[in-house]
Amino acid sequence: MILLTGFEPFASSDFNPSIVIARHAEKILREQGHEAVAAELPCVFAQAPRVLHELITLHRPHVVLSLGLAQGREKLGMEKVAINLIDARIADNAGARPIDVPVLADGPAAYFSTLPLKAALQELGSENVEISYSAGTYVCNQIFYSLMHQSRTDPEIRAGFIHVPWVAAHEAQLLVHARAVAQIAVLALAGANEPRLSAGKED
Ligand code: PCA
Numbered sequence: 001m002i003l004l005t006g007f008e009p010f011a012s013s014d015f016n017p018s019i020v021i022a023r024h025a026e027k028i029l030r031e032q033g034h035e036a037v038a039a040e041l042p043c044v045f046a047q048a049p050r051v052l053h054e055l056i057t058l059h060r061p062h063v064v065l066s067l068g069l070a071q072g073r074e075k076l077g078m079e080k081v082a083i084n085l086i087d088a089r090i091a092d093n094a095g096a097r098p099i100d101v102p103v104l105a106d107g108p109a110a111y112f113s114t115l116p117l118k119a120a121l122q123e124l125g126s127e128n129v130e131i132s133y134s135a136g137t138y139v140c141n142q143i144f145y146s147l148m149h150q151s152r153t154d155p156e157i158r159a160g161f162i163h164v165p166w167v168a169a170h171e172a173q174l175l176v177h178a179r180a181v182a183q184i185a186v187l188a189l190a191g192a193n194e195p196r197l198s199a200g201k202e203d
Contacts (some may be wrong), residue, residue, distance in 0.1 A: 003061035010043035024178030068140035070163035077132035111148035113160030
């Protein structure tokens with residue numbers, strides 16, 4: 001079972017491509033014979049982790065891919081590291097703007113993704129995807145950290161976060177990203193091994 005999540009619109013926009021891409025990826029995966037569910041998360045610090053927790057409890061997924069929008073990106077960014085820090089640049093959809101608080105009091109400073117990021121990079125190509133070493137300090141990083149915390153004791157779960165670039169409500173472009181997300185999910189489900197391939201950055 002593959003669980004995909006995307007976020008509702010936030011800030012001043014009325015469209016968030018992440019949930020539409022998650023829904024398209026769900027359809028692609030089902031057509032391939034996989035069990036998959038896509039669900040929307042609220043862009044609200046006080047609610048999103050609980051909604052995610054309920055989804056994981058309900059569906060008992062083997063793979064969880066959470067998606068969110070990152071305006072400035074040009075390709076799909078497979079996030080490597082979730083940090084235990086919230087520092088909101090803008091208010092969330094409930095008007096909250098926490099600054100310098102942990103995602104989880106007493107939690108570790110960071111978690112790594114358990115998705116096969118290098119295998120995905122090799123399969124999809126650096127022109128389509130990249131490994132990112134910061135998921136920011138807003139609701140996406142909070143959900144990524146919560147996801148990794150919730151799945152830390154279950155070695156059967158492969159989980160991680162992917163930031164999608166801005167794409168308007170343009171079916172063809174949304175589908176290109178959805179196909180890539182579905183491919184990453186299948187690699188994770190198959191337990192792909194990580195090739196020795198550098199994706200390091202200098203800053
Ligand atoms: N992007 C925001 C939160 C919701 C979303 O889609 C982020 O990157 O934190």
